[in-house]
Amino acid sequence: MLSFLWLSLAGGGALALESDSSQPINIEADAATYDEAKGETIYTGNVHTTQGSLDVLADKMIVYQKSGKTEKIVAFGKPAKLKQTPEPGKPDWHGLGQRAEYFPDTGILILYDNALAWQGEKADTSDRVASDRIEYDSRNSVMKAGTPSAAGSRRVHVTLQPENKPAKPASSNP
Numbered sequence: 001m002l003s004f005l006w007l008s009l010a011g012g013g014a015l016a017l018e019s020d021s022s023q024p025i026n027i028e029a030d031a032a033t034y035d036e037a038k039g040e041t042i043y044t045g046n047v048h049t050t051q052g053s054l055d056v057l058a059d060k061m062i063v064y065q066k067s068g069k070t071e072k073i074v075a076f077g078k079p080a081k082l083k084q085t086p087e088p089g090k091p092d093w094h095g096l097g098q099r100a101e102y103f104p105d106t107g108i109l110i111l112y113d114n115a116l117a118w119q120g121e122k123a124d125t126s127d128r129v130a131s132d133r134i135e136y137d138s139r140n141s142v143m144k145a146g147t148p149s150a151a152g153s154r155r156v157h158v159t160l161q162p163e164n165k166p167a168k169p170a171s172s173n174p
Contacts, residue, residue, distance in 0.1 A: 020052030039065045053085035075100045079114065091120045107138040130157040
C-alpha cells in the first residue's frame with residue numbers, strides 16, 4: 001500500500017488484496033459486550049481482528065451496526081496496528097494510530113493521532129507518511145494527510161527512500 005506514497009497512489013495502486021473484502025471478519029478479544037439497542041459491540045483486551053490479509057491489533061474495538069449491517073469499526077490502541085497485503089508478492093502495508101476508523105460502505109480508513117503509514121518491513125527504512133490524520137480511500141486510491149484547518153495540528157511528514165540501483169560492473173580496461 002505504500003510503495004505508493006502520494007504519487008503511486010494517484011497512479012491507481014491498490015491497498016489490499018481484491019479478495020479481502022469478501023472474506024469473513026474474525027475478532028478475538030478478552031471480553032465483548034453487545035448492546036442491541038445501540039447497535040454496537042465493544043471488544044476489549046488484546047483485540048485481534050483479521051479479514052483476508054488484513055490484520056488489526058488493538059486494545060479496544062467498537063463495531064457499529066444498523067439493521068445487521070456494519071457501518072463503522074473503530075479501533076483504539078497505544079497504538080492500534082494495522083497490516084495488509086496489497087497484492088501477492090508485494091511488501092505488506094502497515095499503519096499505526098491511537099485510533100483507526102474504517103467505513104466498509106465507502107472503503108475509507110482514517111488513522112488519527114500520531115498516525116504513521118508505510119510499506120515494507122520497517123518504517124525507518126521504507127517510504128512513509130506521518131501526520132495527526134491520514135485518510136485512505138481504497139475505492140478511489142486517494143490518500144490525504146493532515147488537517148489544514150486545525151490549529152496546532154502536526155504537519156505532514158513524507159519520507160521517500162532512494163531507489164536501490166544495481167552497482168555498475170567494474171571496467172576491465174587495462
